[in-house]
Every structure is written in structure tokens, then in C-alpha cells.
Amino acid sequence: QVQPVESGGGLVQAGDSLRLSCAASGRTFSHYALAWFRQAPGKEREIVAAINWNGVHAYYEDSVNGRFTISRDNAKNTVYLQMNTLKPEDTAVYYCAAGFASEFGLGNDYEYTYWGQGTQVTVSS
Numbered sequence: 001q002v003q004p005v006e007s008g009g010g011l012v013q014a015g016d017s018l019r020l021s022c023a024a025s026g027r028t029f030s031h032y033a034l035a036w037f038r039q040a041p042g043k044e045r046e047i048v049a050a051i052n053w054n055g056v057h058a059y060y061e062d063s064v065n066g067r068f069t070i071s072r073d074n075a076k077n078t079v080y081l082q083m084n085t086l087k088p089e090d091t092a093v094y095y096c097a098a099g100f101a102s103e104f105g106l107g108n109d110y111e112y113t114y115w116g117q118g119t120q121v122t123v124s125s
Contacts, residue, residue: 002026002114004034004096009119012086016123020081022096022116030054030074033101035112036081038092038121048094049081050106057103063089086123093118 008020020036035050049070050059058070069082079096095118101111 002029002032002098004098004114004116006094006096006116006119009094009121011122011124014086014088014123014125016086017082017084018086018121019083020094020096020119020121022079022081024077024079024096024098024114026077029077029098031100032098032114033106033111034070034072034079035059035097035099035101035106035109036070036079037095037097037109037112038090039095039118040089040092043092045095045109047107047109050101051079052101052103052106057106059106061107083121086121088123088125090121091123092121094121 002024039045072079096116097112098114099112
């Protein structure tokens, strides 16, 4: 199993960029699909982006497609979320998760088993 730990959140202005990192312990990190979720106050958790085990396939939620990029470095047991052109509606707690999703199931939230504690991203207008 793996234990994700997120970092990189903070307070930025609209239009700024931010990169989140998620370091996961465990020798089998490269076996897992990895995803970023977010939850804004009063809203349900939603999947933002996901990447398969070898980084070949990725999934993006429509509202972030073209602005966010997910990537992974299996040698460093780390997954990243590069967020550009941030908007106030991107404000949320961002969570990293790991699971055994195939490239066809990357966008399914039920595929993810191991979760981090989250990191706050706040975008001011």
C-alpha cells in the first residue's frame, strides 16, 4: 500500500500558477494510478486529474482541461499537479489519491483507495 502526502498549496491571485506535489511512501508506488481530487466548501468532492501507472494516459475534468497538467516521477515516488491560470472557483482542499484504475477508469472516483490529508489552495480575485 501507499500513503500519499500532499504539499504546495497556498494563497495566490487569479491568473497565477501553483504546483502541487504528492509524495507517496511504499515500494509499489509505480503500480498505482494516481489522482488529484478537490473539495470546495459546501460542495461534493470531485476528481480533477488522474494519471495511469506509467504516465502514458491522463484524465482531466472539463473545467481544468488545458489549464492543469498532471505528471508523475516514479523514481521519486511523486505525482505533481501544475495549475496555471488559476481562478477563484479553483479554491478548494486538494487531495492526492492512489488506486488501481486502468487507463479506462482513471476518472472514476471509486477506483482510488489510499488518500492524503489534503492541502488548501485559495485563489483570490
